Amino acid sequence: GEDVEQSLFLSVREGDSSVINCTYTDSSSTYLYWYKQEPGAGLQLLTYIFSNMDMKQDQRLTVLLNKKDKHLSLRIADTQTGDSAIYFCAESQSNTGKLIFGQGTTLQVKP
């Protein structure tokens, strides 16, 4: 079946690292994605990882993929107040591109 799970809420202090976790069920997913949604806004693609990779780093963002445990994480270094948003993990079906989203994790950054 298709299911993606995330914790609903994370609160950190400005300057700390944030780690948002996600588990998925479809082992045939080719790509896994992280999207960011600010209040009242659309979905911004943050980063993605191909299923044959373990890690991807992009400036302050680090994505880790544990394919055996079907676990994906997003680490944001030096978290800023502008990082406050909802973060969605998603897996995709390669033949149709269909995205299965998690429930979203609300990240609250305290000054």
Next chain:
Amino acid sequence: DTAVSQTPKYLVTQMGNDKSIKCEQNLGHDTMYWYKQDSKKFLKIMFSYNNKELIINETVPNRFSPKSPDKAHLNLHINSLELGDSAVYFCASSQLPYEQYFGPGTRLTVT
């Protein structure tokens, strides 16, 4: 230049009315999608078109009808609107099997 655009941004209408939401992408992608985000922020795919052909049709009431006049456009028509249709509707596009880019969303409120 907006990559994926939707109109209108806000739509307030009464139960029983028929309404349309339009989507256009200028990325040259071959696949377009409609997603629905409910009041709990949960995102679920509704439809997808690849080169004007319907490839995903999730369990959606047949009051919802997508139409793709060409690769760059995917419109969503909703008949006999119900209170439960109130949500944010997002259009997205991709070049399969790669990442999807989302529009800004259309907030539909049915009264």
